[in-house]
Amino acid sequence: MDFLSLLKPEAVKVLTSASSKKRLMQELGDLVHAAYDVDAPHVVEALLTREALGPTGVGHGVALPHARLEGLEHVVGAFVLLDKPIDFSSVDRQPVDLAFALFAPENAGVEHLKALALVSRTLRDASVCAKLRANHDATTLYTILTEERTDQAA
Numbered sequence: 524m525d526f527l528s529l530l531k532p533e534a535v536k537v538l539t540s541a542s543s544k545k546r547l548m549q550e551l552g553d554l555v556h557a558a559y560d561v562d563a564p565h566v567v568e569a570l571l572t573r574e575a576l577g578p579t580g581v582g583h584g585v586a587l588p589h590a591r592l593e594g595l596e597h598v599v600g601a602f603v604l605l606d607k608p609i610d611f612s613s614v615d616r617q618p619v620d621l622a623f624a625l626f627a628p629e630n631a632g633v634e635h636l637k638a639l640a641l642v643s644r645t646l647r648d649a650s651v652c653a654k655l656r657a658n659h660d661a662t663t664l665y666t667i668l669t670e671e672r673t674d675q676a677a
Contacts, residue, residue, distance in 0.1 A: 524598075524634070524637045524638055524641055525641070525669075526600075526641070526645075526668050526669045527669050528597075529598060529599060529600040529625070529638055529641070529642075530599075530600045530601070530602065530665065530668060530669070531558045531559070531599075532661070532662065532665045533557060533558045534554060534555065534558035534559070534599070534600065534601040534602065535601070535602045535603075535661045535662075535664050535665045535668070536550075536554055536601075536602075536603050536604075536661055537603070537604045537605075537606065537659050537660070537661060537664070538550055538603050538604070538605050538606065539606045539607075541603075541605050541607075541609060542607070542609065543609060543610075544574070544609060544610065544611055544612070545571070546609075547586075547603070547605070547609060547611075547619075547622060548567050548570045548571055548574070548588070549563075549567055550603065551566065551567070551570060551588065551601055551603065551622070551624045552564065552565075552566035552567035552570070554601045554603065555599070555601050555624070555626060558599075558601065559595075559599050559626075561592060561594065561595070561626070565592065565593075566590070566592065566626070569590035569591065569592055569626075570588050570589075570590050570624065572590070573588065573589060573590045574588060578611060578612035578613060578614070579611075580611035580612055580613025580614060580617075580619050581613065581614065581643065581646075582613055582614050582615040582617065583615065583617065583647075583649075583652065584608060584613075584617055584618065584619055584620045584621055584652070584656075585619065585621045585622075585623075585646045585647075585652065586611050586613065586619040586621070586622040586623075587622075587623055587624075587625065587639065587642060587643060587646070588622060588624045588625075589624060589625040589626065589627070589635075589639060590624075590625075590626055590627075591626070591627050591628065591629045591631070591635070592626050592627070592628070592629070593628075593629055594628075595626060595627065595628040595631075596628060597628065597631075597634065598625060598626065598627045598628070598631060598634050598635055598638040599625075599626050600623060600624060600625050600626070600638070600642065601623070601624045601626075602621075602622070602623045602624075602664065602665075602668060603621075603622050603624075604620065604621060604655060604656070604658075604659065604664060605619065605620045605621075605622070606620075606659075607620075608620040620656065621646060621652060621655055621656070623642045623646060625638050625639060625642060645668070651667070654667050655667055655668075
């Protein structure tokens with residue numbers, strides 16, 4: 524499992540308009556729809572349903588929203604950098620400016636957990652987060668994410 528298999532370049536975006544958690548979820552729905560041709564309202568509903576179980580803000584400005592979706596063949600992801608951090612009810616009460624959303628097929632077991640572990644491990648690395656925050660170009664963000672995983676595996 525690596526970022527190249529999880530993330531398409533078109534599923535990476537810098538957001539300037541997300542002013543709330545709900546708005547971020549809507550933006551993620553639109554992004555996932557555009558990149559993976561998944562129904563945006565279904566994505567938003569799945570994310571909000573999962574979020575109701577407990578916030579997915581993991582601390583240090585990072586959120587890992589995730590959900591299971593019908594129609595997917597494998598785990599996919601979307602990454603957003605927010606220009607303005609938003610409240611996400613994170614465990615450390617810090618606002619979120621990095622969000623990596625994961626979507627798994629309904630029957631995915633271990634694959635979903637491996638993807639979540641990969642993303643979590645990568646975004647716990649302060650140097651990776653610093654590089655992401657210092658760049659506001661989607662192509663560069665994609666490169667950082669995909670290169671960092673290769674570097675960590677070496």
